[in-house]
Amino acid sequence: MSFIKNTWYAAMWSQNLPEDGMVHTTVIGELLVLYRDMNGLPVVLQDRCPHRFAPLHLGKLCAQKSRIQCGYHGLEFDNSGLCVHNPHSETIPSMAKVRAFKAVERHSLIWVWMGDSEPLENAIPDFSLFSEVGTNRISRRESIELEVNYQLMTDNLLDLSHVSFLHDGVLGHAGMVRGEITVEQDGSTLHVKRSSPNVAPPGMFDLLYKRNGLPVDFWADMRWNAPACMLNNAGVCQPGSDRSAGISLLGAHILTPISEFRTMYHFAAARFDENVRRNADDERFIFEQVSNLRRYAFEEQDEPMVLAQQTAQIAAGGLGVLKPVLLNIDAGPMRARRLLEELRQIADSSESEDA
Numbered sequence: 028m029s030f031i032k033n034t035w036y037a038a039m040w041s042q043n044l045p046e047d048g049m050v051h052t053t054v055i056g057e058l059l060v061l062y063r064d065m066n067g068l069p070v071v072l073q074d075r076c077p078h079r080f081a082p083l084h085l086g087k088l089c090a091q092k093s094r095i096q097c098g099y100h101g102l103e104f105d106n107s108g109l110c111v112h113n114p115h116s117e118t119i120p121s122m123a124k125v126r127a128f129k130a131v132e133r134h135s136l137i138w139v140w141m142g143d144s145e146p147l148e149n150a151i152p153d154f155s156l157f158s159e160v161g162t163n164r165i166s167r168r169e170s171i172e173l174e175v176n177y178q179l180m181t182d183n184l185l186d187l188s189h190v191s192f193l194h195d196g197v198l199g200h201a202g203m204v205r206g207e208i209t210v211e212q213d214g215s216t217l218h219v220k221r222s223s224p225n226v227a228p229p230g231m232f233d234l235l236y237k238r239n240g241l242p243v244d245f246w247a248d249m250r251w252n253a254p255a256c257m258l259n260n261a262g263v264c265q266p267g268s269d270r271s272a273g274i275s276l277l278g279a280h281i282l283t284p285i286s287e288f289r290t291m292y293h294f295a296a297a298r299f300d301e302n303v304r305r306n307a308d309d310e311r312f313i314f315e316q317v318s319n320l321r322r323y324a325f326e327e328q329d330e331p332m333v334l335a336q337q338t339a340q341i342a343a344g345g346l347g348v349l350k351p352v353l354l355n356i357d358a359g360p361m362r363a364r365r366l367l368e369e370l371r372q373i374a375d376s377s378e379s380e381d382a
């Protein structure tokens with residue numbers, strides 16, 4: 028499977044990259060070690076020593092975090108990946124270097140540019156509303172590792188008709204199944220919008236809204252940017268009224284491929300519910316419930332279904348072998364797949380791709 032290389036991938040939430048010490052992860056098959064330099068800026072290196080390929084995260088940081096020392100035989104590399112110290116001799120072999128990746132901390136995430144071309148900082152999708160810290164407007168920022176291909180999970184997120192079945196009683200219900208769907212493209216950004224007027228409020232939105240179960244207009248507008256960075260504006264309002272008079276929840280759904288069949292799913296939600304008054308304890312309780320419900324839906328409902336869907340395709344020869352029957356609800360996922368392929372050819376046209 029080939030992945031786009033010349034693009035930004037969210038490696039992790041900022042909160043998971045400590046001030047001191049190292050963490051490691053894998054992005055599109057590349058083993059990475061991450062740490063912060065003495066100024067707190069993220070450093071990302073290939074997590075494989077060029078000597079005998081020990082993972083560098085098993086070593087230690089030294090020289091005030093300007094070097095990383097391999098834990099096996101002590102070669103030291105600076106933050107650009109060059110070997111600057113060989114404890115066994117005065118000679119440093121010219122091949123003694125590790126690859127350094129451009130990294131940027133933005134919107135409370137650590138983004139890594141995985142290709143060789145010049146990184147485009149303005150190409151990082153806008154998740155600025157997740158930059159807030161210390162407010163109770165942002166849910167827990169969480170990450171779970173899924174044993175599924177990231178494009179299958181993208182299909183799941185760009186076709187939210189499944190909430191009526193897979194998330195019945197939590198994020199949706201049978202009464203919402205006939206939604207109106209529109210797909211719009213703005214440059215390389217895709218918007219997949221779904222609305223269900225005059226329906227009973229889905230469970231989580233009833234919790235956030237008036238908790239009276241009366242009908243609402245429901246919407247879910249998903250923004251997609253390559254490779255799999257999504258922002259869902261979902262909400263409810265009184266039937267026929269302006270959306271601004273209701274409440275909305277903006278959900279970050281960012282999928283970072285680890286390998287063909289493993290994906291890191293980063294998610295969080297920001298709420299906009301100023302139209303509902305609550306006391307502080309009630310607010311905290313409700314948003315803790317929202318965090319729990321979302322995690323339950325993604326981990327206990329989406330992942331098992333997508334994994335089973337993947338297993339069925341692998342049994343038939345692999346992903347992409349079977350030709351699916353297409354429904355109107357597939358318009359968003361199909362457009363995203365086409366756009367991703369176009370962008371992949373443009374972004375990586377000068378590079379050889381992963382096999």
Ligand code: FES
Pocket residue numbers: 076077078079080081097098099100101102
């Ligand atoms: S494996 Fe790193 S110095 Fe030997």
Ligand SMILES: [Fe+2]
Pocket residue numbers: 183189190193194324325329
């Ligand atoms: Fe889902």
